[in-house]
Amino acid sequence: MVCSEATVKPQSPAKITNMIKLSGICTPICTVFSEDGSRVDESAQAAHVDTLIEAGIHIIAVCGGTGEFSFLTRQERLDLTELVAKQIDGRAKLIVHASAVMTEETIEYAKHAEGVGADCLLVLPPYFEGPTMDGCY
Numbered sequence: 719m720v721c722s723e724a725t726v727k728p729q730s731p732a733k734i735t736n737m738i739k740l741s742g743i744c745t746p747i748c749t750v751f752s753e754d755g756s757r758v759d760e761s762a763q764a765a766h767v768d769t770l771i772e773a774g775i776h777i778i779a780v781c782g783g784t785g786e787f788s789f790l791t792r793q794e795r796l797d798l799t800e801l802v803a804k805q806i807d808g809r810a811k812l813i814v815h816a817s818a819v820m821t822e823e824t825i826e827y828a829k830h831a832e833g834v835g836a837d838c839l840l841v842l843p844p845y846f847e848g849p850t851m852d853g854c855y
Contacts (some may be wrong), residue, residue: 738837740811742776746784749798758794760801767805775810778802781827782815782840792823796830803834811837819844 747770750762770778780802781787781795790798799814806812814831816839818824828839843854 738811740777740813740838742811743774744777744779744813745770745775746779746782747802749781749785749790758790758798758801763798763801764805767802771806771809777811777813777837778806779813779815779840785815787815787817795827799827799831799836800834803836813838813840815840817842 747766750759750766751757752759767778779785780799781790785798787795803812812835814827814834814836816824816827816831818827821844824841828841831839
């Protein structure tokens with residue numbers, strides 16, 4: 719995925735206090751699991767982030783569909799977000815996918831992402847309960 723110089727503009731710009739411009743190559747990363755699949759392999763995940771940054775990636779997106787977010791526990795998502803944010807350490811921009819089935823959980827993930835220094839959130843409209851178009855804005 720390649721991000722352009724354009725900044726996404728929300729429906730209500732007056733509500734936004736701080737927007738950044740994302741540009742460059744954006745990679746939604748996979749979550750690296752242990753060989754038996756029982757846990758996230760933190761050292762391999764950190765090495766994966768380093769490899770991407772060394773290859774010239776400008777923006778890393780974590781905990782999205784490519785990152786198997788729906789198969790992670792709440793704590794694994796929080797820990798993975800922290801791990802990737804710490805590993806990036808300002809060398810690239812960080813997008814965190816914060817969507818969840820429950821609104822309260824989405825808010826929790828969003829606040830956590832902000833707390834670890836995410837540059838941007840990826841939040842999908844509510845899923846499984848198809849909202850009207852008005853409900854998406």
